[in-house]
Amino acid sequence: MAIRPEVWPYIMLCLVFAALVASVFRTLRVSFRRSMIAGLLVAVVSCGFMLNFFRDPTRIPPTDEDAIVAAADGRIVAIRTMMLPEYFEGETVRISTFLSLLDVHVNRAPLDGRVVHLDYVPGKRYFTFREESSEHNQHSTILVEAPQMQYLVKQIVGPVARRVVYWLEEDQLLERGERIGMMKFGSRLDMYFPADRVEVVIEEDARVRAGETIVARILPRSESL
Numbered sequence: 001m002a003i004r005p006e007v008w009p010y011i012m013l014c015l016v017f018a019a020l021v022a023s024v025f026r027t028l029r030v031s032f033r034r035s036m037i038a039g040l041l042v043a044v045v046s047c048g049f050m051l052n053f054f055r056d057p058t059r060i061p062p063t064d065e066d067a068i069v070a071a072a073d074g075r076i077v078a079i080r081t082m083m084l085p086e087y088f089e090g091e092t093v094r095i096s097t098f099l100s101l102l103d104v105h106v107n108r109a110p111l112d113g114r115v116v117h118l119d120y121v122p123g124k125r126y127f128t129f130r131e132e133s134s135e136h137n138q139h140s141t142i143l144v145e146a147p148q149m150q151y152l153v154k155q156i157v158g159p160v161a162r163r164v165v166y167w168l169e170e171d172q173l174l175e176r177g178e179r180i181g182m183m184k185f186g187s188r189l190d191m192y193f194p195a196d197r198v199e200v201v202i203e204e205d206a207r208v209r210a211g212e213t214i215v216a217r218i219l220p221r222s223e224s225l
Contacts, residue, residue, distance in 0.1 A: 004106065004182065007054035011047055018043035053185070056106050059211035061177035068198065068216040069176060070208035071110045071153055072189035074099040076215070078134075079204055081195050087143060087152050091195040095215055096134060097208060098188050105183045107155065107166075108211035109174040110191055113146035118170055125159045133158065134190050140164050140181070144174060148218050152192040155183055177211035191215075 022039030026032065061069055078096040099105060119141045126133040138157040143150065155164035166181035174180065183189070193216065202208065202215040 002056045002058070003051055004054040004056050006182070007050050010050045010054070014046035014050060015043055017046065053101065053105065055104060056179075057104060059108065059177055059209065061211055062214055064214070064217075066218040067176075067214045068110045068191075068193070068218065069108070070097060070202075070210050070213045070215050071180070071191055072097045072099055072107050072183070072208075073103040073105070073210050074189075074208065076202055076204050076206045076208060077188075079200055079202070084152070084192055087192070088150070088194055092152075092192045093195045093198060093200060093216075094134065095191045095193075095200065095202065096188060097190075099183060101185065104210065105185075105187075106179055106210065107153070107181045107183065107189060109144070109176055109178045109180050110153070110215070111144070111146045111148075111151060111174075112176050113144035113151070113174050115142065115168050115170055115172045115174065116145045116150075117141065117143035118166065118168060123157075125157060133188055137188075140166055142166055142168065142180065149194050149197045151194075153180070154190040154192075155181060156188040156190060158187050 018039045021042045022035045025035035025038050074097040076095065077098045078094070080094045081091055082094060084092045121139055121141060123138040124136045126137055133156055140155040142153040155166065157164055163184045164181065164187060168180055197219055198216045199219055200216045208215060
């Protein structure tokens with residue numbers, strides 16, 4: 001399985017921390033052998049966690065052209081209909097995914113489209129399983145113009161996550177399932193779609209895989225009018 005190259009600075013920090021642990025044990029007059037074992041255990045566990053966290057598995061999107069796929073691995077914690085006037089004229093449906101520390105944290109595009117706006121918005125750091133985190137937490141915004149409609153992706157920072165990043169530029173063309181960014185150390189991702197253009201097929205508490213799990217379908221024009 002592929003590992004994101006961003007892991008290497010974290011691996012170095014883990015090794016430095018492991019060496020520090022061994023040094024502290026020696027300062028406390030623990031035997032050399034036991035100090036080395038303690039440092040090795042710390043190195044193995046911490047480096048193993050980082051390698052697992054930064055894994056980047058291959059994902060194959062469904063062939064159904066009307067399918068909208070999950071943008072993040074994790075658990076669907078909320079499906080809400082609301083107004084978002086700064087981006088949409090009518091009602092939108094928001095699909096929220098919570099990512100634990102054990103989930104894959106690489107995010108993917110739910111639909112084909114062209115990136116029309118990118119931004120990072122400062123805010124609070126509520127726990128991301130809480131409803132108010134969608135509105136008040138720090139987050140990045142990725143606005144995409146798809147052939148069928150416009151949609152929005154928010155990468156939301158929680159109290160544990162220190163950073164969310166997108167690997168995109170404005171006017172960039174995306175394919176469904178393409179890698180768009182990463183959340184570092186647990187977070188939440190919200191997707192917004194025009195409520196009259198999609199049918200949500202996923203349910204709350206369902207587990208999803210970015211780029212593969214179908215969460216909604218695009219309605220034909222005649223049904224959306």
